[in-house]
Every structure is written in structure tokens, then in C-alpha cells.
Amino acid sequence: MSRTLSAPVTVAFDYTRSTGPVLGRFLTGLRDGVLVAGRTSAGEVVVPPLEYDPVTHQQTTDFVEVAPVGTVTSWTWVPEPVAAQPFDRPFAFALVTLDGATKPMFHAVDVASPSEISTGMRVQVRWADERVGHINDIACFEPVAELDEVESGAGGPGRARPQPRDEAATEQSRPEPVTGVITPVSLDYVYAASPEESTFYRGLDEGRILGQRCPTCDKVYVPPRSACPSDGTPTEGEIELSGLGTITTFCIVNVPFLGQKITPPYVSAYVLLDGADIALLHLILGVPADEVRMGMRVKAVWKPREEWAYSLENIDHFAPTGDPDADYDTYKRHL
Amino acid sequence: MGKQPAAVVGIGQTHHRAKREDLSMAGLCREAIDRALLDANMTLDDIDAIVVGKAPDLFEGVMMPELFLAESLGAAGKPLLRVHTAGSVGGSTAIVAASLVQSGVHKRVLTVAYEKQSESNAMWALSVPLPFNMPVHAGAGGYFAPHVRSYIRRSGAPTHVGAIVAAKDRNNALKNPYAHLHNEGTTVESVLASTMLWDPIRYDETCPSSDGACALVIVDEDTAAASPNPAWIHGQAMRSEATSAAERDQVNPQASRDAAAYLWKQAGITNPFEEIDAAEIYVPFSWFEPMWLESLGFAAEGDGWKLSESGETAMTGRLPVNCSGGVLSSNPIGASGMLRFGEAALQVRGAAGEHQIDGARKALGHAYGGGSQFFSMWVVGADKPTS
Numbered sequence: 001m002s003r004t005l006s007a008p009v010t011v012a013f014d015y016t017r018s019t020g021p022v023l024g025r026f027l028t029g030l031r032d033g034v035l036v037a038g039r040t041s042a043g044e045v046v047v048p049p050l051e052y053d054p055v056t057h058q059q060t061t062d063f064v065e066v067a068p069v070g071t072v073t074s075w076t077w078v079p080e081p082v083a084a085q086p087f088d089r090p091f092a093f094a095l096v097t098l099d100g101a102t103k104p105m106f107h108a109v110d111v112a113s114p115s116e117i118s119t120g121m122r123v124q125v126r127w128a129d130e131r132v133g134h135i136n137d138i139a140c141f142e143p144v145a146e147l148d149e150v151e152s153g154a155g156g157p158g159r160a161r162p163q164p165r166d167e168a169a170t171e172q173s174r175p176e177p178v179t180g181v182i183t184p185v186s187l188d189y190v191y192a193a194s195p196e197e198s199t200f201y202r203g204l205d206e207g208r209i210l211g212q213r214c215p216t217c218d219k220v221y222v223p224p225r226s227a228c229p230s231d232g233t234p235t236e237g238e239i240e241l242s243g244l245g246t247i248t249t250f251c252i253v254n255v256p257f258l259g260q261k262i263t264p265p266y267v268s269a270y271v272l273l274d275g276a277d278i279a280l281l282h283l284i285l286g287v288p289a290d291e292v293r294m295g296m297r298v299k300a301v302w303k304p305r306e307e308w309a310y311s312l313e314n315i316d317h318f319a320p321t322g323d324p325d326a327d328y329d330t331y332k333r334h335l
Numbered sequence: 336m337g338k339q340p341a342a343v344v345g346i347g348q349t350h351h352r353a354k355r356e357d358l359s360m361a362g363l364c365r366e367a368i369d370r371a372l373l374d375a376n377m378t379l380d381d382i383d384a385i386v387v388g389k390a391p392d393l394f395e396g397v398m399m400p401e402l403f404l405a406e407s408l409g410a411a412g413k414p415l416l417r418v419h420t421a422g423s424v425g426g427s428t429a430i431v432a433a434s435l436v437q438s439g440v441h442k443r444v445l446t447v448a449y450e451k452q453s454e455s456n457a458m459w460a461l462s463v464p465l466p467f468n469m470p471v472h473a474g475a476g477g478y479f480a481p482h483v484r485s486y487i488r489r490s491g492a493p494t495h496v497g498a499i500v501a502a503k504d505r506n507n508a509l510k511n512p513y514a515h516l517h518n519e520g521t522t523v524e525s526v527l528a529s530t531m532l533w534d535p536i537r538y539d540e541t542c543p544s545s546d547g548a549c550a551l552v553i554v555d556e557d558t559a560a561a562s563p564n565p566a567w568i569h570g571q572a573m574r575s576e577a578t579s580a581a582e583r584d585q586v587n588p589q590a591s592r593d594a595a596a597y598l599w600k601q602a603g604i605t606n607p608f609e610e611i612d613a614a615e616i617y618v619p620f621s622w623f624e625p626m627w628l629e630s631l632g633f634a635a636e637g638d639g640w641k642l643s644e645s646g647e648t649a650m651t652g653r654l655p656v657n658c659s660g661g662v663l664s665s666n667p668i669g670a671s672g673m674l675r676f677g678e679a680a681l682q683v684r685g686a687a688g689e690h691q692i693d694g695a696r697k698a699l700g701h702a703y704g705g706g707s708q709f710f711s712m713w714v715v716g717a718d719k720p721t722s
Binding site: 005006007008009011013015016017018019020021022023050051052053054055057059179180183185191193197201217219220221228229230248249250251252253254255257258259260261262266268269270277278280281282283289294310311312313315332333334335 | 354355357358361362365379380395396411451453455456458462464465468471476477480481482484485488532533535536578579580581582583586
């Protein structure tokens with residue numbers, strides 16, 4: 001058995017970005033099938049445009065359209081793509097200097113092997129089927145067929161010409177400029193509990209609440225700690241606590257929010273277990289929320305054994321014992 | 336060589352709103368920066384170094400935003416530093432910037448702090464459930480509400496004091512054109528009648544969620560000579576502590592008391608209540624006004640609420656607190672601390688407009704962050720410090 005417990009945790013959110021006028025102009029261009037670059041004070045033509053000029057520090061206002069065809073100036077091979085990359089098969093990331101631009105932009109190139117890409121190679125935009133005003137409106141770059149280059153010149157090879165969004169709509173009601181993009185972010189972590197915490201969670205799986213004492217300051221921590229927050233010493237020993245305790249302070253959560261696991265209203269309380277020197281944050285049930293008091297004596301109410309896991313959630317909630325309230329002096333130093 | 340004098344000669348802030356969809360993060364920073372530089376009669380070319388601060392990356396989902404912001408902040412070819420201390424970051428960022436001048440490393444430092452809360456959801460970001468644990472966390476309000484209850488119990492404060500503070504700050508905000516909330520007609524009664532969110536904290540006793548930025552230009556003594564009204568830094572302090580030590584005092588944290596004691600000592604202040612003319616204190620939930628008044632030494636322990644209740648912290652009182660409307664009226668989290676520092680400087684420069692306290696000579700700027708874990712504060716004065 002591993003010394004420590006671990007479990008997956010995913011942190012995911014769809015962030016909503018305001019683009020501002022400069023990047024908005026670029027993204028509006030992508031949606032409409034054109035590549036908009038910005039000209040800097042030094043005469044460089046940069047795509048995507050810089051929001052502010054690095055020399056004059058002024059906002060970019062000089063925009064030029066550049067060709068959807070360009071030259072690879074450097075590249076790298078991606079043999080094992082990961083989630084959210086442009087392809088689920090091997091591909092190249094490349095710096096491509098578009099015709100009309102002086103600085104390269106970064107994007108994917110769809111080729112089957114590294115032998116099919118080289119610096120100096122001519123590539124063209126492959127547009128996404130649906131364009132919304134996002135960098136992924138450029139699905140990728142792809143090699144320019146020699147025939148295309150000869151027949152139509154650098155300005156407008158066949159495949160790089162996007163399909164019009166919707167002819168009628170384009171004529172009659174030009175869509176509004178792009179001002180925002182949605183950026184989904186999802187991070188997968190392995191959350192690892194410390195050895196001391198792992199002992200605590202394993203204890204919960206056996207219906208026990210295990211604390212440890214800091215040998216330096218003598219305080220009993222629940223859960224135990226790899227480093228006492230006061231002096232850095234690992235907590236030691238095994239102190240089994242009864243599951244009886246006192247509510248020190250609490251709040252009644254009435255507000256719903258994204259990701260919430262418990263339906264409000266609920267009482268979130270600090271429960272100072274008898275024998276511990278630090279309170280645990282937990283849920284109070286078995287009493288109307290407005291009757292919960294500081295000093296109220298409570299006991300752990302466990303879930304049915306078959307639902308137990310390595311979790312503090314094995315204790316479903318704390319409920320009043322019905323005993324007289326604890327004396328203020330017994331918990332005031334925990335407020 | 337001792338510490339060199341430093342002064343704030345430029346202050347800029349955005350018009351704070353729930354959603355500044357007209358601006359990118361870079362644009363938001365630049366709105367504040369351009370106003371600060373204009374105020375300082377400088378351009379980015381005059382600046383030696385830039386110090387940026389913002390709240391935790393998860394709040395906006397951008398790792399290391401200073402990388403993509405560098406050119407927009409005018410940092411090409413200059414040192415660019417980022418400071419990160421949760422909600423206190425705006426304050427600690429200003430202190431780091433000031434330190435670069437006081438140490439003699441740079442003469443003219445630009446500092447900016449920002450937050451674009453509309454791009455994310457801070458409540459979600461602060462409440463991500465972790466494996467093995469009990470998912471009872473409920474954002475910043477859920478974290479601080481039990482400690483507010485502890486304060487009420489410890490001090491014996493009447494339960495309407497929080498509403499008094501909220502009504503005061505919301506009415507002060509009406510005098511501040513940059514404030515996010517301009518809620519006309521807020522009264523103690525209307526605050527008390529608002530929805531209880533995290534009992535004992537009501538809706539109108541909580542800060543809004545704002546987009547905004549603040550920027551300061553901090554300069555050395557020679558450069559400050561060109562300013563008609565520099566705000567001299569008389570003292571500054573930062574302290575931290577562990578969030579979860581046994582028997583930690585979360586109402587009046589040790590780090591807060593230690594920072595305040597060091598601050599007053601540097602500034603030569605022995606009686607803060609008498610000597611400070613205006614205070615901008617980080618009050619995201621109304622009850623933190625009396626709590627911090629005690630911790631900062633403006634009142635004895637247990638007596639802070641008496642200053643709030645009796646009107647001493649109103650603009651007409653002896654210790655006006657948060658004349659700008661404070662965090663309760665504008666809360667771009669990463670910028671909120673710098674706004675406190677900047678508003679304090681505006682007061683001693685006589686440049687606070689309608690929310691100016693006449694004749695303010697010394698002012699406090701204050702911020703805290705994390706689970707009352709990080710503290711940063713400064714005293715600015717109209718006069719050059721004598722030592």
C-alpha cells in the first residue's frame with residue numbers, strides 16, 4: 001500500500017475574454033476570412049497585431065490585410081499530441097511569415113511526417129468550416145500545392161480563399177465586430193495527500209477520527225500535518241477523537257454558486273472536537289439553521305458504512321447532542 | 336546609506352465596472368497607467384522599472400500574465416517584476432515599487448495592479464472542491480462570515496454596525512466618479528433589509544465583483560521636486576502568517592498587529608486615531624471596518640465598532656475611513672489594495688475631488704489577503720518625512 005493517498009481532480013472553467021479593439025479587429029477579420037496585421041512604428045507588419053507599440057507605447061491603429069499564404073521560418077514536430085491541440089495525430093507547429101507581413105505567426109501545419117515540412121516551405125491557411133472570431137478559425141496551415149502557387153500567385157490561391165460566411169447576411173447585415181472570446185481551460189491534477197493526512201483519511205475509512213500532536217508546541221491537529229503551521233515540526237503519534245465537539249463559530253450559507261456541492265441554505269461550522277486544538281470545518285444538520293449557536297455541543301453523524309471512502313465526507317454532518325452548551329471559556333481562544 | 340525618501344507623484348485608476356467589455360486586460364492596465372503618467376507629467380519613456388500585481392491566476396485563467404502584458408505595460412527593455420500576495424497584492428506591489436526607489440536602485444518606478452473579474456468567477460475559483468475533503472467552502476464570504484460572527488461575539492457589538500459601515504461607504508462612493516457602485520439612497524435600513532447571503536453577512540454588506548486597475552508613479556526625492564504635491568511615503572509594512580495554525584486569532588491576526596506596530600513606529604506616529612487624517616482600509620465585508628480599526632490600533636480591542644457606530648469613521652468624523660467608497664464600492668481584487676494606497680495618497684495631495692478631507696496631511700493605505708494571512712500598509716504624508 002502506498003504511503004500516501006492520491007486522487008484525480010479537474011479544475012475547469014470557460015473564461016470569457018474581452019479582446020479590446022486591436023485583437024478584436026484581428027478576430028473579426030478571421031471570422032470574415034481575412035488576416036489583419038498591425039503596422040508598428042518601426043515599420044514591422046505583425047500578425048496578430050500587437051495591442052500596443054513596443055517603442056511608442058501607443059495603441060496600434062494602423063491595420064493592413066496580409067495574404068493567407070506564407071513561408072515557414074521555423075518549425076517543430078509534435079509526435080504525441082495532447083488534448084486541445086489542433087490535431088489528434090502527429091503534426092508540426094511552425095512560425096509562418098505571411099506574405100505582406102514581416103514577422104511570423106505561430107500555428108499548426110498539417111503534414112504527416114517531419115520529412116514533409118522544411119524551413120522555407122510555402123504554406124497556406126486552411127480555414128475552419130465554421131468561423132466565429134477565434135484563432136481556431138484558422139484550422140491550420142497546409143503545404144501550398146505547386147500548381148496553386150503557379151496558377152493564382154501568392155495573393156489568392158484556391159484553397160486559401162475562404163468560403164463566404166453567408167452571402168446574403170454579409171450584404172445586408174454585416175455582423176457586429178468580435179469583442180470577446182471564450183477560452184475553456186481544463187487542468188487535470190493528481191491531488192496527493194501528505195503521509196499524515198493519508199493516515200487521517202484511512203482512519204475515516206475505518207470510522208475513526210485520528211489526530212496527531214505537534215511535539216514542539218504540544219497542539220493536537222486534526223487532520224495531522226507534515227509541518228505544524230506554528231513551528232514546522234511534523235505532528236506525531238495517534239490520538240483518536242470521539243466525534244463529540246463544540247461549534248465555535250459558523251456561517252449560514254444562503255448563496256448558490258457554480259460548483260457548489262451542497263444545496264443551500266446550509267450551516268458551515270467550525271467544530272472543535274473534544275481533545276483537539278484546532279477546529280474542523282463541517283456541515284451542521286439536524287437542527288434548523290437559525291437555531292445553531294456558538295458553543296452548541298454536536299456529534300459526528302456517519303454515513304452508512306457501505307458509502308465510506310478515504311474522505312471527511314464519511315462524516316455526513318454534525319448534529320446537536322442535546323447537551324447543555326459549552327462554557328464560553330472552553331472555546332473562546334478559538335474565535 | 337539609509338533609506339532614500341520616495342513619493343507618489345502620479346495616480347491613475349480606471350472607471351471600475353462589473354464588466355469592462357470594451358477593454359482587454361492590457362487595455363484595462365493602460366487606462367490606469369496612462370492616467371497615472373499624465374498626473375505625473377511623464378511618459379513611459381521616463382520610467383525605469385515596472386512592477387505589476389494581480390490576484391491569483393485562477394481568477395482569470397491566465398498563467399503569468401506579466402509575460403503577455405510586457406509590451407503593453409511599456410516594459411520592453413526595462414525590468415518587469417510581478418508581486419503575488421492574494422487580495423493584499425495591490426498594497427504589497429506598491430510597497431515593492433517604493434522599495435526599488437528607497438533602495439536607490441531606480442528613480443522612477445511605475446506600478447500597476449488589476450483584475451478583470453468579468454472574465455471569470457472568483458467564487459468558483461475560491462471554492463474548487465478537493466479530494467478527501469468536505470466541500471463546505473463557499474467563497475470569500477463563506478470563509479470570512481464565521482470570523483465576523485466571532486468578532487461580534489468577542490466585542491459584543493450591536494448587529495447593525497455592519498449596516499452602518501456599508502451605508503457610509505456606499506454613500507461615500509457617490510462622491511467618487513471612478514467607483515463601481517453608485518447606489519443612490521442606501522441607508523442603514525435598506526442594508527439591513529437586503530438578503531442574508533452568508534449569515535451574518537448581508538448582500539449590501541459585501542463588495543461587488545469589478546473590473547478595474549490602479550497605477551502609481553513612485554519617484555525619488557530629486558524627481559519629486561518637480562511635483563506640486565508629492566505624497567511622501569512615511570512608512571510601509573508587510574507581514575504574513577500561516578492560515579491554519581491552532582488557536583490562530585483570525586479576528587485580530589498577529590501579523591496584522593505586528594505590521595501596524597512597525598508601520599506606526601516608522602512613521603513616528605504614537606496615536607494613530609489622532610494623527611491620521613484619513614484612512615483607506617481594506618473592507619470587503621462591512622464588519623472588517625471595526626475589526627481592522629482595532630487591529631491597526633485606532634481603537635482598543637473590542638471598541639472598534641464604537642467608532643463606526645458613532646459616526647467617527649464618516650467623512651465628517653474624526654477618522655474618516657474609505658472616503659472613496661472603499662472595497663465595498665469597487666472590488667477589482669488584484670487592484671483593490673493599490674486603490675487603497677492610491678486613495679490615501681490622493682488625500683494628502685489634496686487631489687481626491689469631492690471625497691477630499693480638507694487639510695489631510697497624513698493618511699493610511701491598507702490591504703489584506705488570503706485567509707487574513709497577508710498584510711500590507713503604508714502611511715503617506717503631505718510633508719517630506721524628517722527621518
